[in-house]
Amino acid sequence: MTDLPDNGRASDTAWSSDAFKNRLARRHRKELGLKLLGLGALTLAFLMLGILLWTLISGGAQAFRQTHVTLDVPISAQMVDPADPAAGNYRGVIAEAMQATFPDAPQERMRALSGILSNAAQFVLRDRVVADPELIGQVVQIRVPTSDTYDQLNKGNVNEASDESTRRLNDEDIRAFRQLEAEGRITLPFNWALFTNADSRFPELAGLRGAIIGSFYALLVCFLISFPLGIGAAIYLEEFAPKNKISDIIEVNINNLAAVPSVVFGLLGLAVFLNWFGMQRSAPFVGGLVLALMTLPTIIIATRAALKAVPPSIREAALGVGASKQQVVFGHVLPLAMPGILTGTIIGLAQALGETAPLLLIGMNAFVTSAPGTPFDASTALPTQIFIWADSPERGFVARTSAAILVLLGFLVLMNAIAIFLRNRFERRW
Amino acid sequence: MKTLGLTATALSVIALSAGGAFAQSRDQIRIVGSSTVFPYTQAVAEEFSNQTGAPAPIVESTGTGGGMQIFCSGVGEQTPDITGASRAMTKSEYDLCVQNGVTDITEALIGYDGLVMAVARNSEADWNLTLEQVYLALAAEVVQDGNLVANPYSNWSEIDESLPDVAITVMGPPPTSGTRDAFVELAMHAGCEENDAAMALAEAAEKKSDWVKENCSRMRTDGPFIEAGENDNLIVQRLNTDPNALGIFGYSFLYENQDTLIDVKLNDVDAEIETIASGEYPLSRPLFFYVKDAHRGVIPNLQEFVTEYMSENALAPTGYLAERGLVALPDDERSELQARVTSGEGEFSVAE
Known part of the structure; x- marks a missing residue:
């Protein structure tokens, strides 16, 4: 094989020839270009992710702390009747306490001064007195949130140098607040209310409790329905169904269903569950049903892939020792496929957690000030709560929207981490 | 068969629980x-x-x-x-x-509820528009030489020389919004009726109000009017980044953001609680x-x-x-x- 066919291009193919070197250089350049392109795409993606996270964190960080004011409140028997403490004039009690804190302030300023406190102050006080009527006649120290405008002031979001008429707070308001601050009454603790309160029209009181519980119930219902149904369908299709036209059509349709926009499932839920079955609007149960319809194809596809990955030798061995087909599936194949199924299910549920459109259609974007006690009570879910807050005019809700998104992202990351853990821990390779 | 049984059980449990829960009184x-x-x-x-x-x-x-x-x-x-x-x-x-x-x-x-037009406080111009100018700036078609033509204006100063020489940029709600309906009725129709050229055509039509509804309701879609979605906070943010852009939204958003936004005077009237209540500010509903x-x-x-x-x-x-x-x-x-x-x-x- 020493004599190459002489076609006049011998010099082209010689390793040391210039033409060959040129071609080699070109190929290397192309490869480098592809690498750079890939790197560029990655960098761009990370940059976008970074920008997203940075805006969320820088915007939402403030919402994790809330300005509080500590106040000594004398509860007189004139304002609160010991016989019926629930009906007392707590607004008046608060006004008296502010009067005592600002003895020099004229009467007409009292309304504005009471406005430093959140509207909830009177109810916090009422609940404490009702729980312990002994407090009537004593001085009670309460720590309550300030109203949103003062919270913004304390967080440095108000430009005090600007013209008075362009601010929500006039100079006198700001002086009163600074006086409270000088007396050490202003604190900025962690905003537990963000997790322990349900929604409110006052940003300083609004929290995610209702949304988190609502999302939990919806996901629970979604899981209880889509998991057994999905696995059942997948086992039948993969292990029992005859391979013919009909099962092909079903398979194609399931794959298509997985790609149907979620809003369509919402419309379906609206027409079937609400209008036809007459179920209650805004209930997490209905939300769960709709999300289950959406998650079902994902789970079926994941389960079928996991079942396929179990090697045929396992099945054949079991059948060989006389096991029935059902024993093979439930005794051997399904347990071995379980890690893959669980991973697929959790990813499907994580998708369902972030889903908004179908929930809007069945009314889960309602304003509900109490957390749901059962899956049948009206409630919001995390994404719809974000939707509501994003549309509220108050300044405090801007930061709270970002904070709520961070909480939702936190749950999503947690769920995906569990999925990855399960896969790495239990997955078997053959 | 087991799967079938499971499915049937699951379905019946759902049906029962749903029936039971939703039967109780509200x-x-x-x-x-x-x-x-x-x-x-x-x-x-x-x-x-x-x-x-x-x-x-x-x-x-x-x-x-x-x-x-x-x-x-x-x-x-x-x-x-x-x-x-x-x-x-x-x-x-x-x-x-x-x-x-x-x-x-x-x-x-x-x-x-007042619907307001507002602009960022750092806008250099002092904004004062008539409803006719709003109509001329935002309508899909305006009347010129007795004919309806596609809106030719791209700068405010082309409508009236006293207006600032900046491009028309107005952000407002999409057609699905009730705010949009109100704006079309209160600003566009009213502005149309103040426009002599348009009225000349309307007089010739069978019914004047029908002509107005038919020809003055459509907002332009060639750029200057931007449908900014249902979220008014988004409009507020975008106004702050573009001092020459105007926004249309509910009064409460102006009230909450008065440190960065200022109202656009309409027919010489400022948007304030008093003027909205009295109906002087033309966009109250x-x-x-x-x-x-x-x-x-x-x-x-x-x-x-x-x-x-x-x-x-x-x-x-x-x-x-x-x-x-x-x-x-x-x-x-x-x-x-x-x-x-x-x-x-x-x-x-x-x-x-």
């Missing part, structure tokens, strides 16, 4: 309707629940039209008790209600809610809730709804309204 008031009335109803709902300890009403923002559809779907626990509206009930909606057995309805006009009388006394707390909504504490100019941006009714109209709505008496019907 103890929460349900409210749907306009997103403009939503914040006010929200405020009353929360106040009501705090004061009485009763479960808070569920308030859902569905838009005026969507709310009417659900409200008028029948009488009974599955249907809402109240719907909010940023315009009065129409004849066809009333017919739908009657057809479904919702015959006793109480209408309550709770006050006015009435807000309503409708109560299903058949539900009073049946749904727990509904009557009490309506009483709270009608209280001075809520509706008066110093009430907590005014704090949120609602423009209160004059005293005499208000007391008449309170008596009528609380008692639930008086006929209600919608004329053609």
Whole structure:
């Protein structure tokens, strides 16, 4: 094989020839270009992710702390009747306490001064007195949130140098607040209310409790329905169904269903569950049903892939020792496929957690000030709560929207981490 | 077979639990309707629940039209008790209600809401527009030389030399929004009627108001008018980054952001609570809610809730709804309204 066919291009193919070197250089350049392109795409993606996270964190960080004011409140028997403490004039009690804190302030300023406190102050006080009527006649120290405008002031979001008429707070308001601050009454603790309160029209009181519980119930219902149904369908299709036209059509349709926009499932839920079955609007149960319809194809596809990955030798061995087909599936194949199924299910549920459109259609974007006690009570879910807050005019809700998104992202990351853990821990390779 | 059994069991469990849970009586008031009335109803709902300890009403923002559809779907626990509206009930909606057995309805006009045009405070120009100029800047077609032509204006100064020489950029709500309907009616139609060239054509038409509706309702889609989505906070943010852009949204968003935004004077009038209440500021619209009388006394707390909504504490100019941006009714109209709505008496019907 020493004599190459002489076609006049011998010099082209010689390793040391210039033409060959040129071609080699070109190929290397192309490869480098592809690498750079890939790197560029990655960098761009990370940059976008970074920008997203940075805006969320820088915007939402403030919402994790809330300005509080500590106040000594004398509860007189004139304002609160010991016989019926629930009906007392707590607004008046608060006004008296502010009067005592600002003895020099004229009467007409009292309304504005009471406005430093959140509207909830009177109810916090009422609940404490009702729980312990002994407090009537004593001085009670309460720590309550300030109203949103003062919270913004304390967080440095108000430009005090600007013209008075362009601010929500006039100079006198700001002086009163600074006086409270000088007396050490202003604190900025962690905003537990963000997790322990349900929604409110006052940003300083609004929290995610209702949304988190609502999302939990919806996901629970979604899981209880889509998991057994999905696995059942997948086992039948993969292990029992005859391979013919009909099962092909079903398979194609399931794959298509997985790609149907979620809003369509919402419309379906609206027409079937609400209008036809007459179920209650805004209930997490209905939300769960709709999300289950959406998650079902994902789970079926994941389960079928996991079942396929179990090697045929396992099945054949079991059948060989006389096991029935059902024993093979439930005794051997399904347990071995379980890690893959669980991973697929959790990813499907994580998708369902972030889903908004179908929930809007069945009314889960309602304003509900109490957390749901059962899956049948009206409630919001995390994404719809974000939707509501994003549309509220108050300044405090801007930061709270970002904070709520961070909480939702936190749950999503947690769920995906569990999925990855399960896969790495239990997955078997053959 | 086992899977089939499992599936059947799961389905029957769902059916049973659903039937059982939804059969129990409702103890929460349900409210749907306009997103403009939503914040006010929200405020009353929360106040009501705090004061009485009763479960808070569920308030859902569905838009005026969507709310009417659900409200008028029948009488009974599955249907809402109240719907909010940023315009009065129409004849066809009333017919739908009657057809479904919702015959006793109480209408309550709770006050006015200002729609404002605003601009960032750092805008160099001093904005003062007439409705005619707004119409000329934003209409899809305007009249020139006796013909309807595609809107030729791209700079404010082309409309009137006294206006700033900057490109027309106005951000407003999409067609699905009640705010958009109100803007078209209050600003575009009114501006159209101030425009002599357009009126000359309208006079020649069969019916003047029909001509206006047909030819002055469409907003331009060639760039200067930007549909910014339902989210008004987004418009506020974008105004702050573009000092020459104008935005259209509810008064409460201007009120909450008065440190960065300033209103655009319309026909020489500033957008303020007083001018909106008096109707001087041309973009104010009435807000309503409708109560299903058949539900009073049946749904727990509904009557009490309506009483709270009608209280001075809520509706008066110093009430907590005014704090949120609602423009209160004059005293005499208000007391008449309170008596009528609380008692639930008086006929209600919608004329053609």
